[in-house]
Amino acid sequence: MGKFINNSWNSNRKKICMFLALLAVNFFSFGQSVSINSDGTPPEPSAMLDVSDTSRGILIPRMTASQRLAIVSPANGLLVYQTDALEGIYTYSTNSGTWAKLVAQNDLSLTNILDNGNDAAEDTAYNFGAFSIGINRLPKSSMEIDTFLTIQGKSYQGFRWYGYNTYVDGANKLRYLNDGQAGILGFGGDKTIIGHWLDGTANSLISDDASSSISLDNSSVSIDGEEANFSIGLRGVTYVDSLRINQSYSFPTNDGSNGQVLTTNGSGATYWSSPSASSDNLGNHTATANIQLNGNYLSNDGGNEGITIDNSGNININNGELRTTANGFANMIxxxxxxxxxxxxxxxxxxxxxxxxxxxxxxxxxxxxxxxxxxxxxxxxxxxxxxxxxxxxxxxxxxxxxxxxxxxxxxxxxxxxxxxxxx
Structure with missing residues (x-):
């Protein structure tokens, strides 16, 4: 009988302790919202759960990166706190299927990103999808480079891009070197060559040197070289707006009309013109092929009268008349x-x-x-x-x-x- 009383007392004591613990915290439920605080303040209407305190916070689940990545089918908006490398709060997006780390404004500065090389060792270093170099603020465009970009190697100064200008420092001008060979290099003072350089010899393809294959300057383009007869081969479709030969003859820039021919005045000008009809005597020619009338008349004055021959060999005389002096110009047809x-x-x-x-x-x-x-x-x-x-x-x-x-x-x-x- 005594054992039964003791068990009953223990059970009641646990219930009393739980009740007293609940009294220590104000827990209020208003409609569908819940408020947890120490002063009885009702929850905000827009909040499902309203927790307020002035000396304590809320702890979300804490785990390592491997534990976070092992979560099966994480919900959209799920929050966890990562405790190892790149420590911080992470949220999951079902739209992108990725976790994203919540960062502060100071975390976006280039000083913090590139301070110890850890962040730069990631796949990308970016701020809200934009990339910046040399700027201690958010970039204004997709990619922003402040001051200038320098590509420098060996003991030479390098390639610089500053403002709207691009230039190269040093006495060697623009140069790209690879084991003594060059695809782009400065050659002969101010000359720039795109070609081949080996053992001090330049075999250029494009250059501002007139002795090269293609020469470019401010006023003209010269195509030249050491091939026999200075020949030029063009393959495929070539479009030319205007063409000048030997600095003398220039071709017309318009298309001309159907049937026109290209004519020169003998002084360098060429133009389209219609061929003029010239007199001829068919009697002093020997035909080497059939004469085709192409549906036209064999006429004395060039008008639409005279003799025509159809494809069946039928001869048609204008007005159906065929005359001869043998019968006094009488009609024979x-x-x-x-x-x-x-x-x-x-x-x-x-x-x-x-x-x-x-x-x-x-x-x-x-x-x-x-x-x-x-x-x-x-x-x-x-x-x-x-x-x-x-x-x-x-x-x-x-x-x-x-x-x-x-x-x-x-x-x-x-x-x-x-x-x-x-x-």
């Missing part, structure tokens, strides 16, 4: 022809005629551009086929009229063809 069926329909023809059947055995033929009359035209009309009969022509209203009759001289529909000449 018919101006119209055609084959007319007994129904009045038109078969093969010269393309400039039409036929209408007036009545049985009577046909009117219209010739485009012509007003047919008996005194101005000569016509040949012939019956086609084995039908016997008669055929004769006449002029009616500017048209050629053809009459067909059978052997009994009665009007009969008969097939015929006709040919019309214009003497």
């Amino acid at each position: 018919p101006i119209a022809y055609g084959n007319v069926y007994f129904t009045g329909s038109l078969g093969a023809n010269s393309g400039n005629v039409s036929v209408s059947k007036v009545s049985t055995g009577v046909y009117d033929i219209t010739i485009s551009g012509e007003s047919y009359s008996n005194g101005s035209y000569a016509t040949n009309a012939t019956i086609v086929g084995s039908t016997y009969g008669f055929i004769h022509t006449d002029a009616v209203g500017g048209k050629l009229r053809v009459y067909t009759r059978n052997a009994g001289e009665s009007s009969t529909d008969i097939q015929f063809h006709f040919t019309v000449y214009k003497p």
Whole structure:
């Protein structure tokens, strides 16, 4: 019975001690916010947890760098305090998937970054994504170098970049040396050469020396060298705004027009001009190839009249006329022809005629551009086929009229063809 009383007393004593400990600290809960302080001040409305004190702080988890990096799936904004190298508070970002060290303004000075070489031994030395050299403040741009940049080696002064100027100190000018050979060097006083230097001999590629392959100065560019005939080879597409030959002939800077040729005045000026037509006598030439008219006329005065030849070898005479002195300049080519069926329909023809059947055995033929009359035209009309009969022509209203009759001289529909000449 006594043992039971002692156990009960021990249990109650623990509860009383815990209650007294809670009374020693004011712990207040207001809605969804919690306040921990010693004076009963309610929490700030925007804070989930409001801890206030004037002589104590909050301890977050403390661990080494290896322990921090071993945390599995750290939450966004997770805070830890690293106790070993690069000691400080670190926070994790799920957006970048990296830990970042919280630093103070003084930590960003170049003096602190490069003081003992520890920070400079990292992959990068930077301030908020910007890099600075020689500046004891935050840089104003992505990279800022104060005063000047000096690249110096051996006993020579080096390359300096100061303000808007770039220059080289020392009597040797710009020089890049590598075991006695140079890609860029100063040679012969003020001359600068891009080329090859070995055992005191310069074989330059680009230089301000006129004896070199490519010479550059303030007024001209010379391409020269020791190759045979001073030849120059250009490969690929080369664009030239203007070109001058032997300081005398300069080429035009415009494109000219289609069909123009390059002409010189004999005094150094060249220009685009249209070729002038010159007289010639074809009779004193012997053709070595076919003459191509290319759809043009063989004309006396250069106009669009005369003889044309199509790709099938057909010869076309202007206005359909071919004349010769043998027949008194009469037209040797018919101006119209055609084959007319007994129904009045038109078969093969010269393309400039039409036929209408007036009545049985009577046909009117219209010739485009012509007003047919008996005194101005000569016509040949012939019956086609084995039908016997008669055929004769006449002029009616500017048209050629053809009459067909059978052997009994009665009007009969008969097939015929006709040919019309214009003497």
